[in-house]
Amino acid sequence: MEDARANGLLCYCRPGFEPELAAELGERAANAGDAGWARAERNTGFVQFFTGQGHALAQALPLRDLIFARQKLRLLAELRGLDAKDRITPIIAALFERAAFGDLVVEHPDSDEARPLAGLARSFGNALRPALRKAGLLTPTVDADQPRLHVCFLTGDHALLATGHPRDASPWPAGIPRLRTPPDAPSRSALKLDEALLVLLTPDERARWLQPGMRAADLGAAPGGWTWVLARNGLHVTAIDNGPLREHVLDTGLVEHLRADGFRWSPAKPLDWMVCDMVESPKRVASRMAEWFREGWCRHAIFNLKLPMKKRWDETRDCLALFEAQSQRPLRIRAKQLYHDREEITVFAMVAPH
Structure with missing residues (x-):
């Protein structure tokens, strides 16, 4: 031995x-x-x-x-x-x-x-x-x-x-946080946002930054898993997707579904949150997320970056650097490959306090 x-x-x-x-x-x-x-x-x-x-x-x-x-x-x-x-x-x-x-x-x-x-x-x-x-x-x-x-x-x-x-x-x-898919969740992807909120935010941050009545946007929302998580926390959500949402997500009374392109739509006034789980190249998503912070459209965001099959660490590092540079403002950024992620990482970002 x-x-x-x-x-x-x-x-x-x-x-x-x-x-x-x-x-x-x-x-x-x-x-x-x-x-x-x-x-x-x-x-x-x-x-x-x-x-x-x-x-x-x-x-x-x-x-x-x-x-x-x-x-x-x-x-x-x-x-x-x-x-x-x-x-x-x-x-x-x-x-x-x-x-x-x-x-x-x-x-x-x-x-x-x-x-x-x-x-x-x-x-x-x-x-x-x-x-x-x-x-x-x-x-x-x-x-x-x-x-x-x-x-x-x-x-x-x-x-x-x-x-x-x-x-x-x-x-x-x-x-590994052992989470179970709630029976009324529209999709298993709800677990990804649940885990992101649990792992990337502290209990105090969740209490302060996820308060009923706050306003959020979900880009690429269909079938509504991430929108459902936000609404369950009492947030008013604008769900952006040309595809349909599950009916019971709309029945919460907290969700407005707009059939629009998540890469083109922007809010009329700043929101508390933006979340995004769109299937697209990671650099394109990172650039779009940076635009949201550069234009002041949100204070907090959680989004996924889908990674390629090769040089995934290089792509991760490059995408986060691109996101930070193009946002043109000081940010707090946390990123993690979560248990419920697959070939992707999940990123939390917020405007850094003065």
């Missing part, structure tokens, strides 16, 4: 986007003055990034700034050759003399190959938790202010130990 102390990061991502995450980590690390290197294999759902700066790199690459990472953890150890009869002893040995963690998460990457490990993760977590407490490595009750211990099974005898700080790690196992 091997206990290799690791000095780096463990990040989870959408399977198939490991090269994009590795490229993003490498570029951001280089910009922070650290020439780290990535270990990534396509369709595994995770990337390891090693560095000579350790904790300093973790601080220089906060999760909120990473686009392709669902979760970001600090690597502690890699354990190979674990005996199925006793996986607990080597884990405790690898954590020797560490301060007590506030919680334990036993998980696996979100990949087809690792998904059968779900049962092991559940049962092993139940066995490991009391053993860690007995060894003084886990607080008697959950302490949300302390770093969490993550045990990530790659196979039944191969695990990564990592830690996540509550202020710089996703609160959800594997970084």
